[in-house]
Amino acid sequence: GQNIDQPTEMTATEGAIVQINCTYQTSGFNGLFWYQQHAGEAPTFLSYNVLDGLEEKGRFSSFLSRSKGYSYLLLKELQMKDSASYLCAVPTSGTYKYIFGTGTRLKVLA
């Protein structure tokens, strides 16, 4: 079957670095997405990884290891506005839908 696991909550301090992990099980692999979702708002696209390695985009980076079924999102120089849920998602093979993890709620403290 298909499954995604993420920690439920994390807390970090403004200016720090935080790593949010995601492990997945899927039949076939068509890439992995990270989305950011502020409470009550729509998810917004952060990154897409389809090959192993690190993709860097400003303060946010995303890493993928296909052999380990593992990804992480790295947030540097944390800001208060980064307090949000971070959702890991994989498209299901042969179909057109995503399976989303339940999300990691990140609290950034001053």
Added chain:
Amino acid sequence: DSGVTQTPKHLITATGQRVTLRCSPRSGDLSVYWYQQSLDQGLQFLIQYYNGEERAKGNILERFSAQQFPDLHSELNLSSLELGDSALYFCASSVGGRTPNYGYTFGSGTRLTVV
């Protein structure tokens, strides 16, 4: 503004009733996806339409149905509503029928409360 428009933003209705949620995709997008997000669950895929035709189905209840019209807007119909149907309903759109590598564009959602 993402370009994906959902109406209404909020809806409060009683159990047993029927509601219709509406979504207009971003200009040029042919695919529309519906997702449900309950408090204790992640985003759950309901259904996808591509250029007017159903393309993929998730765990959508029989009480729920959807369609995509010739102008590409989509409606999600929820009937015989139960308390457990209270959730945020998101619509997303993309250009093609496959999940694009830049992700979906989500609308701002409709918050449905069933009392």
